[in-house]
Amino acid sequence: MxxxxxxxxxxxxxxxxxxxxxxxxxxxxxxxxxxxxxxxxxxxxxxxxxxxxxxxxxxxxxxxxxxxxxxxxxxxxxxxxxxxxxxxxxxxxxxxxxxxxxxxxxxxxxxxxxxxxxxxxxxxxxxxxxxxxxxxxxxxxxxxxxxxxxxxxxxMSFPPSDAPAAVKEAWFQATADMAPGQMMTYQLMMHDAIYGIRIDGQSQGAPYAADETDSYRQVVDNFLAALETTKGMLADGQYERDKAFFSQLQALLAA
Known part of the structure; x- marks a missing residue:
């Protein structure tokens, strides 16, 4: 394909x-x-x-x-x-x-x-x-x-097919060497952040526009901010791993 x-x-x-x-x-x-x-x-x-x-x-x-x-x-x-x-x-x-x-x-x-x-x-x-x-x-x-x-x-899949080309480029570059299981975890996190978490078939929260690059930039910024807030509560290695990934994605989306 x-x-x-x-x-x-x-x-x-x-x-x-x-x-x-x-x-x-x-x-x-x-x-x-x-x-x-x-x-x-x-x-x-x-x-x-x-x-x-x-x-x-x-x-x-x-x-x-x-x-x-x-x-x-x-x-x-x-x-x-x-x-x-x-x-x-x-x-x-x-x-x-x-x-x-x-x-x-x-x-x-x-x-x-x-x-x-x-x-x-x-x-x-x-x-x-x-x-x-x-x-x-x-x-x-x-x-x-x-x-x-x-x-x-x-x-579900990620990135959405209507995501801007720049978003797809950034995503595929950031996940190029990633293990499938870890990539699926980040896919789910990003998908839920863009569309909202679904409870009983209904999305909770205000979803972002999937066809706008700024949506993905904001979502990544939110994840990085949340990491700093919850740093002391995360499992060993999770902060470093997530920080490295979302920082890389942030830089690629800003390019």
Missing amino acids: QIRNVGTPITAAQRHGYRETPDSSFYAAYQAAFAAQNPISASSESDTASQSLTDILGSTHRELSALRGVSTESQALYAEVLNKAYSSGGMDNARQFLGSLSAKELDAVRQNHCLADRIDTASISEEGAENLLLPEGYAVDLNADGIEEVGAART
Whole structure:
């Protein structure tokens, strides 16, 4: 996946925690890639089948599928479902399109998004349906609440896809060598600070504008100020670790 307007090379761990909103060219590009690679050797784990699926679904989807143990056969069927959705206008009413799938096709969708329960097309939102029909690495947030519904699941990613390019550059530079678990912790902290902590599905506090650089500068300043206030109450090493990270992010955002 190529993240738009970001020049910094992105690591796999960074891509796994980020979701790009598909632009107007995404669906045509997908169909072209599918046509170029079809038919896929779905029953084979060969290098050819692997490269075909990577070209169609993207590196992020393939990497996460490998981590989750999703078979090549299931990924190939999912790729076919997406091509059918994009070529038939299925994204205009994603819930209706999902309802038209066979049980086998719908289960492939479930497996490729690592959902535990079967998909109930009658109960999910249109956002949840659309995100089921996007490969990992892409998502829409139709109500702009910072939460991406995937089927019945509610997920978050950071930075937001509508964050300014300078914010994305700063974030990816600051987290370039960071362990995935630590990066996820900072992602959650920043996400909650921008959108507000959610209690019973509702954001608490006044959220910041996700598409303005000053929002992120203010949030980082707030974290640094809070560190000084709570310094004596933090676990060993946390002050130094958080101070180093947020100071670096602050400097990058100011550049």
